[in-house]
Amino acid sequence: MIEPGTVWLVGAGPGDPDLLTRKAERLICAASVVFHDALVGQGVLDLVPRQVRLVPVGKRSGRHSKDQKTIDAMIVEAALAGERVVRLKGGDPSIFGRSTEELEACLTHGVPVHICPGVTAASAAAASAGLSLTLRGMARRLTLVTAHTRAGAGVDLDWKALADPQATLAVYMGKAAAGEVSAGLIGAGLPGDTPVLLIENASLPGESQFRTRLDLLPIAAKAALGDGPAVILVGQAVATPAKPGGACAGETPLSAYQRL
Ligand code: SAH
Numbered sequence: 001m002i003e004p005g006t007v008w009l010v011g012a013g014p015g016d017p018d019l020l021t022r023k024a025e026r027l028i029c030a031a032s033v034v035f036h037d038a039l040v041g042q043g044v045l046d047l048v049p050r051q052v053r054l055v056p057v058g059k060r061s062g063r064h065s066k067d068q069k070t071i072d073a074m075i076v077e078a079a080l081a082g083e084r085v086v087r088l089k090g091g092d093p094s095i096f097g098r099s100t101e102e103l104e105a106c107l108t109h110g111v112p113v114h115i116c117p118g119v120t121a122a123s124a125a126a127a128s129a130g131l132s133l134t135l136r137g138m139a140r141r142l143t144l145v146t147a148h149t150r151a152g153a154g155v156d157l158d159w160k161a162l163a164d165p166q167a168t169l170a171v172y173m174g175k176a177a178a179g180e181v182s183a184g185l186i187g188a189g190l191p192g193d194t195p196v197l198l199i200e201n202a203s204l205p206g207e208s209q210f211r212t213r214l215d216l217l218p219i220a221a222k223a224a225l226g227d228g229p230a231v232i233l234v235g236q237a238v239a240t241p242a243k244p245g246g247a248c249a250g251e252t253p254l255s256a257y258q259r260l
Contacts, residue, residue: 001030002084007075007106009093010086011118015041016203019119027116028052031086033078035071039090039229041204068098072105079111090229092120096146096172120144121231122170125199129209131238133168139237141167147181148173155180163188168235175230178221182214185234190214195239201228211238 002008008027013019028034028044031052036045038058048054057066057074066074071087078085093099093115106113122144126133133142141164147155155177162169163185174181186192192215201207206228212220214234221232 001026002086003112004032004082004084005079005111007079007085007087007102007111007113008116009097009099009102009113010088010116011092011097011120012036012040012044012088012090013119014091014121014124014203015039015043015201016124017041017043017047019124019203020044020047021116021118024116024118027086028088030084032084034086034088035075035078036088037090040088044088068101072101075102076105076109076111079106080109089118090121091124092118095120095144096148121172121202121229122233124202125170125197125231125233128199128202128207129197129233129238131197131240133170133233133237135168135237135240139166139168139235142170143167144170144172146172146174147177149177155184157184159184159188163190165190165194165236168233168237171232171234174232175221175225178232179218181232181234182217185214190234194234195236196220197233197238198224198230199233200225200230202231204228 010024010027012024025047028048033053033055034048035055035057045054057071075085075087087102089097094117099115103113122133134140143162145157145162149155171181192213194214196212196214196217198210198212198221210220210224
């Protein structure tokens, strides 16, 4: 399934191994070496056969264990040595996954490279909360945005373009920038009572979900979120869970944040 000397960029999904595609699982099993991110779930790593070399190249915000150029060089070198290379990335490789650098590095060195998609965090978060990211007539647009910044820099986003009451906004890597996201969107005209859902560790055993509103987001993010990866969903669509009563596991009542 993988030719020697070839690289596959493979989406590992949000963490739950049952959310891995069948193709991703087959690629993992056919690899001779798997380079994986820190965000790839343990349940997924457990599917890697013993004879396959497993190499962590994890990057977590502010704690880069390997820089991007080193990772590019490692996968190219392995492919040029004739290995069957899987580069396993959290979620979908094409969404905030630095896959362009790895694709370019492979192409520059004449290494054949392919992509296997995965379930992205926003989709997993919506599924866990039992809601739809789009809503007929109310949420016609879905925007995926990263609030990650280089150390010391402010969040540089076009708030006017993002403050669309008919859109759902999924903010990746937004925990540290929750204050800026809230102020930026409200400053650009989005109402302070716009519904917000915070989901940490979506699809994983430690998953938690918290409902709040845009003006309370900074307090809510501080109070509710821990160390795990979290996605912030903003917009009218997140106020309409499919479950009766709108209850979701681990929900913190809005009033708790209003009192803070
Ligand atoms: N390629 C990935 C995103 C990588 S950026 C994807 O498609 O999902 C890393 C960010 O993704 C995290 O900071 C967080 O915002 C989000 N994320 C990844 N896994 C997550 C999970 N299980 N639950 C919630 N957010 C997650």
